[in-house]
Amino acid sequence: MAMRNPKLPQDIYLNIDTSIFNKKFLPYLNKFFEYEVYYGGQGSGKSFYISQKKVLQLTVTPKRNMICLRKQSTDCYDSCWGQMLTAIEQLKLSPFWNINRSDHILRNTVNGNCIYFDGVDKIENIKSFKPEKGNLTDVWYEEVSEEDIRANILDIDGRIRDEFQKCSLILSFNPTYRQHWLFEFVNVFLKDKDSLVLHSTHWDNKFLSDAYRQKTESLKYDDPYRYQVYCLGEWGITGKTVFNANKIAERMRDLQDQYARTPPKKIDFKYERKDNVHVIPESVLPYETDSGETNVYVEPVPKHPYVVSVDTAGEGVDYYAAQVLDNITGEQVAVFHSVRAPDEAVLQVYGLAKYYNNALMVPEINFDGAYLLYKCKELGYDNMYRRTTSPDDTIQSYEQKYGFRTTSGNRMFMLSVLKEWTEANMNKINDLGTLNEMLTFTLQVKKMKGIWWGAEAGAHDDRVMALAICLQGREQQEMAEIPEKIPMTGFFYPEELEMGLAAGRFTYEDVYEYKKTHMFCGQKYSDIGTVRGNRYARD
Numbered sequence: 028m029a030m031r032n033p034k035l036p037q038d039i040y041l042n043i044d045t046s047i048f049n050k051k052f053l054p055y056l057n058k059f060f061e062y063e064v065y066y067g068g069q070g071s072g073k074s075f076y077i078s079q080k081k082v083l084q085l086t087v088t089p090k091r092n093m094i095c096l097r098k099q100s101t102d103c104y105d106s107c108w109g110q111m112l113t114a115i116e117q118l119k120l121s122p123f124w125n126i127n128r129s130d131h132i133l134r135n136t137v138n139g140n141c142i143y144f145d146g147v148d149k150i151e152n153i154k155s156f157k158p159e160k161g162n163l164t165d166v167w168y169e170e171v172s173e174e175d176i177r178a179n180i181l182d183i184d185g186r187i188r189d190e191f192q193k194c195s196l197i198l199s200f201n202p203t204y205r206q207h208w209l210f211e212f213v214n215v216f217l218k219d220k221d222s223l224v225l226h227s228t229h230w231d232n233k234f235l236s237d238a239y240r241q242k243t244e245s246l247k248y249d250d251p252y253r254y255q256v257y258c259l260g261e262w263g264i265t266g267k268t269v270f271n272a273n274k275i276a277e278r279m280r281d282l283q284d285q286y287a288r289t290p291p292k293k294i295d296f297k298y299e300r301k302d303n304v305h306v307i308p309e310s311v312l313p314y315e316t317d318s319g320e321t322n323v324y325v326e327p328v329p330k331h332p333y334v335v336s337v338d339t340a341g342e343g344v345d346y347y348a349a350q351v352l353d354n355i356t357g358e359q360v361a362v363f364h365s366v367r368a369p370d371e372a373v374l375q376v377y378g379l380a381k382y383y384n385n386a387l388m389v390p391e392i393n394f395d396g397a398y399l400l401y402k403c404k405e406l407g408y409d410n411m412y413r414r415t416t417s418p419d420d421t422i423q424s425y426e427q428k429y430g431f432r433t434t435s436g437n438r439m440f441m442l443s444v445l446k447e448w449t450e451a452n453m454n455k456i457n458d459l460g461t462l463n464e465m466l467t468f469t470l471q472v473k474k475m476k477g478i479w480w481g482a483e484a485g486a487h488d489d490r491v492m493a494l495a496i497c498l499q500g501r502e503q504q505e506m507a508e509i510p511e512k513i514p515m516t517g518f519f520y521p522e523e524l525e526m527g528l529a530a531g532r533f534t535y536e537d538v539y540e541y542k543k544t545h546m547f548c549g550q551k552y553s554d555i556g557t558v559r560g561n562r563y564a565r566d
Contacts, residue, residue: 067260100146296378
């Protein structure tokens with residue numbers, strides 16, 4: 028690679044051997060971005076590449092000044108200073124740089140560019156920083172995860188300006204936790220910016236010793252969660268996970284490899300409408316689209332019974348989440364996760380339930396669940412979970428109600444059931460979003476609640492709670508292939524009704540209707556509640 032400084036005589040070029048760079052970073056060597064983020068696993072070579080890139084750029088591009096920062100100035104002198112000097116020597120650029128070790132400044136002898144070093148512990152000095160000549164155009168904050176105050180980054184960003192050329196704020200860090208401000212900064216703030224976000228691991232560093240690489244890879248078997256975070260550079264957590272972090276990390280790694288080859292299908296459901304307003308329920312059809320909010324991992328199998336649970340939006344959480352389990356295998360076969368308005372989300376949940384063989388729907392009714400029940404009734408969908416309330420002075424028999432209600436009395440129980448289930452069935456979870464939520468579901472201490480299992484601050488629990496509800500609903504769905512139904516015509520003895528229901532030849536709803544409209548020996552049939560119970564009913 029030949030790079031020329033316009034200030035040098037025309038016959039002098041910088042001939043750079045590209046083999047000294049890691050392939051992952053090489054395409055960006057000559058490019059400037061307003062924001063550059065380099066993060067990932069330890070030993071990936073990202074920090075040294077930044078030193079190589081900026082030394083080269085400031086050698087060949089005039090009127091640029093750079094400052095290298097760390098949280099503490101002493102750390103900056105120990106790491107960034109040394110890496111810059113190594114890069115200058117490796118690139119054979121020493122003739123173009125004056126190295127002043129007393130004040131930690133690198134001055135280019137041809138174009139006057141300077142590279143400075145300092146710590147953000149002296150933030151007021153950084154705010155008032157002014158290069159010897161020209162403007163500050165480049166800032167590199169190494170190990171920026173040590174910075175707790177995002178406002179400091181905004182202050183630093185505000186110091187970078189030049190009306191004639193593009194300036195760059197460069198951030199680099201090893202793994203940090205999801206609740207750090209960096210997670211939102213990288214995944215939300217930079218989305219519509221002129222930015223480069225580059226994730227790397229030790230596999231991207233061809234200069235790493237075999238001994239270091241083997242030591243790093245051994246964590247894959249000894250501590251899969253640590254391997255996921257510190258070796259693969261995935262976002263971590265601060266607290267103790269409720270669910271088995273090692274098993275989650277191992278499952279995530281397997282799925283990431285699988286989906287890199289064959290991504291899951293994304294679908295939405297569409298309807299025909301009468302009068303261009305009201306949907307026609309029987310017209311619902313799935314269609315594949317990249318923007319689909321339902322991930323399908325396993326297509327519906329004929330005669331298989333499925334359970335669809337729904338965690339509706341509420342208490343400031345804008346997400347609707349639905350989990351679908353095959354009730355024979357227990358495998359997670361589809362997940363819906365959306366920020367749509369309730370009227371749109373309900374139509375997607377209805378379509379999902381129809382798609383999976385008229386699945387048993389288990390909606391949580393704490394928030395928008397009542398609206399979901401109302402709309403499903405309007406659409407003619409009646410295969411709904413029924414919770415049972417105990418008899419009291421007013422109601423002498425058990426009363427059946429639609430939907431699942433999460434309470435302070437049953438929340439810990441249902442999460443404990445989910446935790447126990449995942450220990451033996453982590454390989455049946457196919458959704459990376461669900462696994463990510465499980466990682467951020469930690470053991471916490473609340474002033475009013477004591478020990479609490481919940482999502483860490485800034486994280487979501489929609490998919491986790493929907494999965495916990497789904498396990499509770501499985502008790503009311505068949506656990507074997509659904510046989511062909513026969514019409515309930517003629518007369519049936521009570522024993523025949525029980526046997527037909529147990530064998531799957533009659534539906535729960537058909538038996539209920541039959542008992543309401545028929546008599547046996549001049550007496551009313553026993554209440555439908557005696558035909559079938561559910562030990563997971565909570566109210």
